Amino acid sequence: MESYYKHHVFFCLNERGADAPRPSCARQGAEAMQDYAKKRIKKLGLSGKGEIRINKAGCLDRCEEGPVLVVYPEGVWYTYVDESDIDEIIDSHLVRGEPVERLMI
Amino acid sequence: MESYYKHHVFFCLNERGADAPRPSCARQGAEAMQDYAKKRIKKLGLSGKGEIRINKAGCLDRCEEGPVLVVYPEGVWYTYVDESDIDEIIDSHLVRGEPVERLMI
Numbered sequence: 001m002e003s004y005y006k007h008h009v010f011f012c013l014n015e016r017g018a019d020a021p022r023p024s025c026a027r028q029g030a031e032a033m034q035d036y037a038k039k040r041i042k043k044l045g046l047s048g049k050g051e052i053r054i055n056k057a058g059c060l061d062r063c064e065e066g067p068v069l070v071v072y073p074e075g076v077w078y079t080y081v082d083e084s085d086i087d088e089i090i091d092s093h094l095v096r097g098e099p100v101e102r103l104m105i
Numbered sequence: 106m107e108s109y110y111k112h113h114v115f116f117c118l119n120e121r122g123a124d125a126p127r128p129s130c131a132r133q134g135a136e137a138m139q140d141y142a143k144k145r146i147k148k149l150g151l152s153g154k155g156e157i158r159i160n161k162a163g164c165l166d167r168c169e170e171g172p173v174l175v176v177y178p179e180g181v182w183y184t185y186v187d188e189s190d191i192d193e194i195i196d197s198h199l200v201r202g203e204p205v206e207r208l209m210i
């Protein structure tokens with residue numbers, strides 16, 4: 001069965017309070033990076049059925065390794081720091097099908 | 106490579122206004138069903154790494170077929186009406202590995 005989306009990307013956008021004992025992705029720039037990725041995929045003309053979907057998600061429960069995202073159906077997990085990391089995940093993994101080893105968790 | 110979660114389930118919880126031209130999952134009981142599924146999986150002792158994760162998600166962009174959820178890494182999409190549908194997805198697909206044809210979209 002073919003996947004509805006070729007790559008379905010979920011960004012954890014969970015936010016905990018500043019005093020919470022566990023870190024949370026939203027406090028590490030996740031919202032801005034999800035927005036950036038979504039706009040870039042749209043600009044590349046790669047969004048929609050049969051292509052790529054950049055999604056918001058609640059807590060993915062890998063908080064200590066965050067900020068995190070996961071790409072399905074392949075189930076590859078990444079962390080990232082900034083737009084250049086997101087660009088590398090997009091250009092290498094999502095466009096060329098070559099996962100980015102250095103950002104995997 | 107083994108999947109971090111054996112089954113990673115994403116419920117669309119997107120909400121549009123009452124006057125929006127497109128339907129939205131949150132206006133069809135999605136939040137209560139996600140909460141129900143999460144609690145039931147926990148009660149069954151099946152949550153966590155190597156097991157099952159019931160996740161919240163933003164718009165999955167299959168609004169007209171909603172409310173929807175997707176199970177990865179297998180990429181099986183479902184719609185549902187009530188707790189009995191959620192129970193069937195849990196008991197058949199998530200526990201026994203037998204997807205529920207009648208609820209697939």
